[in-house]
Amino acid sequence: MLQLPKPPQPQKNLTSVDEAYELCRQITAKYSKTFYLGTALMPPEKRQAIWAIYVWCRRTDELVDGPQAQFTTLETLQEWEDHLEMVFSGHPLDDLDVALVDTLERFPIKIDPFRDMIAGQRMDLYRSRYETFEELKLYCYRVAGTVGLMSNAVIGVDGDGSRVPWRSHRDHYIPEEEAIALGIANQLTNILRDVGEDAQRGRIYLPLEDLERFNYSQEDLFKGVIDDRWRELMRFQIERARHYYRESERGICHLCRDSRWPVWSALMLYQGILDVIEANNYDVFKKRAFVPTAKKMLYLPVAWLRAQVL
Ligand SMILES: CC(C)=CCC/C(C)=C/CC/C(C)=C/CC/C(C)=C/[C@@H]1[C@@H](COP(=O)(O)OP(=O)(O)O)[C@]1(C)CC/C=C(\C)CC/C=C(\C)CCC=C(C)C
Numbered sequence: 001m002l003q004l005p006k007p008p009q010p011q012k013n014l015t016s017v018d019e020a021y022e023l024c025r026q027i028t029a030k031y032s033k034t035f036y037l038g039t040a041l042m043p044p045e046k047r048q049a050i051w052a053i054y055v056w057c058r059r060t061d062e063l064v065d066g067p068q069a070q071f072t073t074l075e076t077l078q079e080w081e082d083h084l085e086m087v088f089s090g091h092p093l094d095d096l097d098v099a100l101v102d103t104l105e106r107f108p109i110k111i112d113p114f115r116d117m118i119a120g121q122r123m124d125l126y127r128s129r130y131e132t133f134e135e136l137k138l139y140c141y142r143v144a145g146t147v148g149l150m151s152n153a154v155i156g157v158d159g160d161g162s163r164v165p166w167r168s169h170r171d172h173y174i175p176e177e178e179a180i181a182l183g184i185a186n187q188l189t190n191i192l193r194d195v196g197e198d199a200q201r202g203r204i205y206l207p208l209e210d211l212e213r214f215n216y217s218q219e220d221l222f223k224g225v226i227d228d229r230w231r232e233l234m235r236f237q238i239e240r241a242r243h244y245y246r247e248s249e250r251g252i253c254h255l256c257r258d259s260r261w262p263v264w265s266a267l268m269l270y271q272g273i274l275d276v277i278e279a280n281n282y283d284v285f286k287k288r289a290f291v292p293t294a295k296k297m298l299y300l301p302v303a304w305l306r307a308q309v310l
């Protein structure tokens with residue numbers, strides 16, 4: 001279903017819009033329990049739009065991360081960008097595009113974050129190391145901060161800005177920095193969870209300057225050494241990710257009310273992975289950190305409360 005892009009050729013006999021959204025729903029549910037749960041809490045039109053965006057992001061990610069990744073070249077990504085241009089000009093090329101084209105007609109979504117995400121995937125083609133956090137941050141913006149910008153255009157901002165009277169009727173602040181911060185926080189979390197998996201593919205996303213700072217070598221990482229140096233290094237990375245979560249939290253009260261609960265939920269659920277990494281004593285080599293479904297459910301009422309009062 002998530003095959004490599006074909007050269008742009010307008011297709012006939014594409015599926016209906018409803019059927020296309022149903023496909024997107026199924027793919028989102030299959031690939032990400034966290035984000036699917038978040039979208040379940042959204043009003044139907046926004047929820048469907050997020051599924052369509054999710055699927056485009058997932059397809060983009062699969063090009064460099066999926067089973068066909070070895071066949072992906074700069075040319076493949078250029079074809080995918082051409083495909084994107086067709087979609088933005090209102091021409092779906094396959095069934096999944098039908099949903100995205102409909103979403104683009106309903107919401108004021110810009111093409112730039114989509115192009116930026118493809119640029120992020122290009123980085124994955126020729127880079128397997130990041131010297132500094134600044135370099136990693138650019139990668140995180142491209143592959144995940146962009147999701148925040150796409151999502152914001154669907155979620156929309158709240159006219160009042162806040163529940164408290166003295167802050168109401170403020171100008172319609174668009175929390176772009178905060179949306180990007182949530183993407184970066186999620187991506188940093190994802191990187192920490194997947195350290196072992198990435199190492200098996202010869203990839204290190206942790207900034208090398210941080211490895212040096214804690215006197216932990218690349219060889220140690222490939223061997224999966226867990227000692228005090230590693231734990232200190234991981235504590236440092238986790239604190240950095242939490243910093244970005246805190247930054248992003250400030251933006252949520254500016255979002256449209258009907259989507260604050262889903263965003264708080266997605267934020268808390270994904271951040272929960274960091275707590276699990278700690279509980280696993282920073283063993284990200286032999287254990288995959290995940291938040292069990294029952295625990296995910298416990299987060300939801302807390303997220304709801306935060307959406308009401310913060
Ligand atoms: C509830 C809601 C609105 C969710 C947005 C859902 C969405 C459109 C997600 C797209 C995710 C995606 C497939 C991105 C491609 C690149 C990638 C893989 C990024 C990583 C995601 C992790 O996904 P997963 O765990 O499935 O990855 P594995 O393959 O399993 O390893 C990322 C970590 C990035 C996801 C980034 C976001 C969801 C950004 C969220 C930001 C907002 C919703 C903005 C909210 C606004 C404010 C003001 C805070």
Ligand SMILES: Nc1ncnc2c1ncn2[C@@H]1O[C@H](COP(=O)(O)OP(=O)(O)OP(=O)(O)O)[C@@H](O)[C@H]1O
Nearest residue numbers: 029030031032033034035036066269270288290291
């Ligand atoms: N059909 C599939 N083909 C290939 N990979 C898949 C498929 N379905 C899920 N995956 C991947 O399998 C892994 C296992 O999923 P994971 O433990 O991350 O749970 P998840 O459903 O993605 O929940 P979360 O959103 O909390 O990460 C993920 O990396 C996911 O992207």
Ligand SMILES: [Mn+2]
Nearest residue numbers: 031032033034
């Ligand atoms: Mn996942």
